[in-house]
Amino acid sequence: DTEVTQTPKHLVMGMTNKKSLKCEQHMGHRAMYWYKQKAKKPPELMFVYSYEKLSINESVPSRFSPECPNSSLLNLHLHALQPEDSALYLCASSQGQSSGNTIYFGEGSWLTVV
Amino acid sequence: RKEVEQDPGPFNVPEGATVAFNCTYSNSASQSFFWYRQDCRKEPKLLMSVYSSGNEDGRFTAQLNRASQYISLLIRDSKLSDSATYLCVVNMNTNAGKSTFGDGTTLTVKP
Numbered sequence: 001d002t003e004v005t006q007t008p009k010h011l012v013m014g015m016t017n018k019k020s021l022k023c024e025q026h027m028g029h030r031a032m033y034w035y036k037q038k039a040k041k042p043p044e045l046m047f048v049y050s051y052e053k054l055s056i057n058e059s060v061p062s063r064f065s066p067e068c069p070n071s072s073l074l075n076l077h078l079h080a081l082q083p084e085d086s087a088l089y090l091c092a093s094s095q096g097q098s099s100g101n102t103i104y105f106g107e108g109s110w111l112t113v114v
Numbered sequence: 115r116k117e118v119e120q121d122p123g124p125f126n127v128p129e130g131a132t133v134a135f136n137c138t139y140s141n142s143a144s145q146s147f148f149w150y151r152q153d154c155r156k157e158p159k160l161l162m163s164v165y166s167s168g169n170e171d172g173r174f175t176a177q178l179n180r181a182s183q184y185i186s187l188l189i190r191d192s193k194l195s196d197s198a199t200y201l202c203v204v205n206m207n208t209n210a211g212k213s214t215f216g217d218g219t220t221l222t223v224k225p
Contacts, residue, residue, distance in 0.1 A: 041217070042201055042215035042216065042217055042218055043158065043215055045212060045213070048212070056212060088155075090157055090158075100145065100146045100205070102148065102160055102163065103160075103203075103213060104160070105157040105158050105159070106157060107156070107157050108156075108157050
């Protein structure tokens with residue numbers, strides 16, 4: 001079982017809604033990530049937090065807003081999304097941000113924008 | 115040219131077969147290498163890290179060839195449960211935190 005927990009597992013939202021995806025890990029990891037994955041494609045990095053500070057933003061549209069309240073929690077706030085934003089959103093964590101660290105994924109949140 | 119390229123697949127093999135996947139990477143500064151497995155509609159899960167000396171875990175063997183800039187994954191005695199997409203992941207030290215994923219190779223093991 002994964003030690004990275006994501007909620008909700010499924011979310012359907014309208015284009016004018018505001019919703020949030022939540023992620024929690026209790027492995028003491030100091031780096032946390034948001035990835036987006038479309039069907040038959042690999043995960044695509046969105047954001048990286050290291051020691052609770054945003055260290056990488058892969059030019060993600062501002063309708064996606066990440067937040068890291070503490071070292072165990074990571075949120076992704078969603079507002080005014082488009083249907084093409086429908087995808088699997090994966091949270092992940094690693095011990096640190098260095099290249100040798102293994103990334104552990106949560107089960108993901110399936111997002112449908114209608 | 116993509117930074118990380120995998121065999122396109124799909125690979126359809128009978129149970130008990132041996133199958134090998136290759137993954138090439140373009141940046142010689144790449145430092146760390148991993149194979150992940152992703153089942154349909156599930157999250158990627160680490161299968162193996164890949165070490166310079168090569169490493170084995172049961173039926174799975176991973177190898178790294180830095181000179182030719184590729185990694186490989188060999189699966190012996192394939193099981194039905196090995197059916198999945200296998201993702202090659204490469205990290206460069208200069209882009210700590212930015213793992214580059216290959217597009218994945220799909221394996222189907224048939225009875």
